Amino acid sequence: MSKIKLESKDDYLALFKTINQPLREKFSSGFARIKFGQNGVGYGTKIAEMEGFSRLLWGAAPAIRMLDDSWQQQLIQGIIHGTNPNHTEYWGDIQDRDQRMVEMPAIALALLHGDHFIWKHLSTAERKKVLTWLSQIFDYECADGNWQFFKVIVALVFQELGHEVDATKYALSLEKIEACYLDDGWYKDSSRGRQDYYTPFAFHYYGLIYSRLVPKAPLSAVFKERAWLFAKEYLHFFAEDGANVPFGRSMIYRYAVSAFWSAAVYANLLPYELAVMKGLINRNLEWWLSKNIFDGEGLLNLGYTYPQLSITEPYNSALSPYWSNKIFLLLALPDEHPYWHTAQTEMPACRPTQKLLTQANMLAVHDKGHTQLLNAGQPGPNYHTLSNEKYLKFAYSSQFGFSIPRSNQSKEETAMDSMIGLQTLDRKTLISQNQQTVEAVGPFLIRNKVTNITLNNQAIASTWQVTDSKSVRTWLLALDGWQLRIHQINLDEPAVIYETGFAVENTPEKLGDIIIESNNQYFEGKKGFSGIADLSVTDTTRSHTPVNCLPNTNLMTYEMTCLPGLETILDEGIHWLVTGIFAHQDIKYAKEQWRTPPAVTLNQNEWIIARGAKQIILNLSEGQCMAN
Incomplete structure (x- = not known):
């Protein structure tokens, strides 16, 4: 991709559209699924198709009011059809440890962005179907680790929409999240997991969103304090040219590593000056966009700096790389937010060697x-x-x-x-x-x-x-x-x-x-x-x-x-x-x-x-x- 300008909100929106417009060409007729790719995945291609839709939402939903009517209607129709059991593109009934649980937070949060824009465009019957489909998550077991946040996020969205959820439905999830916490802002991704990029782009990303949804909840202060501590450690994963050090699983998520910084700005958490954080985000994006991460149709490929299937995980479909859209949570910031009017600066000079x-x-x-x-x-x-x-x-x-x-x-x-x-x-x-x-x-x-x-x-x-x-x-x-x-x-x-x-x-x-x-x-x-x-x-x-x-x-x-x-x-x-x-x-x-x-x-x-x-x-x- 040619040199990009990342200063204003319009610049970030233009980048989001450039990256994601090719996905729209792969929509199914009912817009609830996105189909492309010729590689296998552990949960099957049908679920991968709805995964593609949900991962588009990580960036599209924060930008929903800035998108034109065709974008908006496709997203609204996709949610309507995907949650309708009588539609051919219904996303289906879930079970324990189901990949569709991973995709639910993006769909749930999309109902809130833009002053509940999508929610307001649903009929009473359609709203009921959406809530019914999402509520399945409370009846099944999530994998230990960052997955426990999925129940929590869905529950908080329900509450924001005026539909109370019995706290017992997600209380155990909060306990399991606490059991993953170590110190210095780090989480271990389950009792058998390790410490890797899931700490920033999963645990802290969801914890910071939690703090926005229920700012007065005691855990919100806890999650923000932990993110602050982690930021002091995480700075050391990045080089001056914007590259992050590759380590651990899920390498295909690429610039999702900077979604942590986006979520921190979104939650009004500034462990560094805003100009420094903007520099971290921009340099990382620029570094990634200089690599061979798109195919001939402009779609994100499976790999790291080039197509490399051998680096993938069993849970990586052709659509999985669009988890990187999490970085575009920034688009939920209001037009007057200082982020859009701040010039980026270099890595802090005080960073120890x-x-x-x-x-x-x-x-x-x-x-x-x-x-x-x-x-x-x-x-x-x-x-x-x-x-x-x-x-x-x-x-x-x-x-x-x-x-x-x-x-x-x-x-x-x-x-x-x-x-x-x-x-x-x-x-x-x-x-x-x-x-x-x-x-x-x-x-x-x-x-x-x-x-x-x-x-x-x-x-x-x-x-x-x-x-x-x-x-x-x-x-x-x-x-x-x-x-x-x-x-x-x-x-x-x-x-x-x-x-x-x-x-x-x-x-x-x-x-x-x-x-x-x-x-x-x-x-x-x-x-x-x-x-x-x-x-x-x-x-x-x-x-x-x-x-x-x-x-x-x-x-x-x-x-x-x-x-x-x-x-x-x-x-x-x-x-x-x-x-x-x-x-x-x-x-x-x-x-x-x-x-x-x-x-x-x-x-x-x-x-x-x-x-x-x-x-x-x-x-x-x-x-x-x-x-x-």
């Missing part, structure tokens, strides 16, 4: 426009697609994203950036290498079950329990943009240990260069610099194993990527490895930093990491860390 995100088990690092999230990992079951890759890498990057595998055989296919992989020597596989059939060790075991997590302002650590008798404990630190990893590896048999840095685009049309210097190795290409250095203080030798990963494995590019790596075979016993990682899109700056890697020494039980006048002392036995 490093921030411990305790509840997420992360250490955020900012280095000249490059934001990284160093990651100790979050305990929990892997019940989402590619959980190891989405939640358990050592680091995630605003510039280089992360990669996902095509298989678990060769290094080129696994594309395991920012990870350590273990292979036992007794497991063999045949691979093709340099046009030859080669017997190789495989497949890879990668970080999954993490325990014994320790955190402080300078270092985070966790233990990967590989098997009952194999483990890898890793400490992660940052110094001047460098990422430092200290590994204690405990083996009951010999094993291959393979470790990597960040993957950088390496297109065949303009191949970059791989430079090997003693214990260090880096790649320099058109899209950036990525290096990995062996800083170990033992006599362990690691070989250089850079690879070109397969296309369509990295979230930031569909091209091949070069992935610097180091490999060694370790015998049974306890071993120590120390690794330095540096990567940046600014190649000149990166090469300057690369010339002086941190020096690492071991003094009894203390690791000393120094670079210039800066020094970090890590006491492994006490888990303490000091810096000066």
Whole structure:
């Protein structure tokens, strides 16, 4: 999409229309469904069709009075037909944990926007059918986690429309939401869930809407206070160029990550100056709109920065990406709201270059426009697609994203950036290498079950329990943009240990260069610099194993990527490895930093990491860390 202007309310409305107009071409004859796409989804294509309608409403409803009559009539007719059991496009009767529950808040809230515009255009009989269809949610079980807000939002809409709902219908939901809350504004998405973008674009988004619907309710103040606390943490997910760091599930929702900032403005919550918040929203939108996120018809595709089905979840249909319309809640602001008359400003200059995100088990690092999230990992079951890759890498990057595998055989296919992989020597596989059939060790075991997590302002650590008798404990630190990893590896048999840095685009049309210097190795290409250095203080030798990963494995590019790596075979016993990682899109700056890697020494039980006048002392036995 060409350069956009985002200043006035008309600018945002024009953007909403540009993004969503292609959806209108896919309306069913009764306007209750939107049909396109040729991919499967766990809840079936019929429900996906109504999902498309509801997700259009996240932006269309706040803008309802600004839309022309054809828009308005299509939306009104869609709601009338979708809730009429006698119409062919009826949305159907729901059941426990039904995807249609996810879509109900958008439909319910649409009845309120624009001074109840849609509601006022419904007849008495039509209103009754709408309420009857929505009220099904009170009779069935919602999934634990952010889904519990769906009952709450629908109940509050009913009350706003003068239809009381027995508080017992949603009291348990409020209790379950409270059970998900951790601290510092963070929620855990159910007892088995993790801390990810569902905290901002689900929990807080709905909590802030709650505070607008019932401002005097005690929980409204609670939800706003938590959102304020979270904003201080969430700022560290964004880089100066507008990119947010990809992490966790539901990557296809893209700029929905900034819906949190929109909801905060909507709820009159200003953890930062309004100009700063407008800058965060605008830069993120501009960053996303510069990527290949639309197909030839102008429809949002499934993927991250390009069409990439392998990144999707079982609950992602072709219509799911339009959840990103949540960002257009801004259009509900009145014309005179100061947001529309405020010029955006840059990232706050006072933002620290490093921030411990305790509840997420992360250490955020900012280095000249490059934001990284160093990651100790979050305990929990892997019940989402590619959980190891989405939640358990050592680091995630605003510039280089992360990669996902095509298989678990060769290094080129696994594309395991920012990870350590273990292979036992007794497991063999045949691979093709340099046009030859080669017997190789495989497949890879990668970080999954993490325990014994320790955190402080300078270092985070966790233990990967590989098997009952194999483990890898890793400490992660940052110094001047460098990422430092200290590994204690405990083996009951010999094993291959393979470790990597960040993957950088390496297109065949303009191949970059791989430079090997003693214990260090880096790649320099058109899209950036990525290096990995062996800083170990033992006599362990690691070989250089850079690879070109397969296309369509990295979230930031569909091209091949070069992935610097180091490999060694370790015998049974306890071993120590120390690794330095540096990567940046600014190649000149990166090469300057690369010339002086941190020096690492071991003094009894203390690791000393120094670079210039800066020094970090890590006491492994006490888990303490000091810096000066």
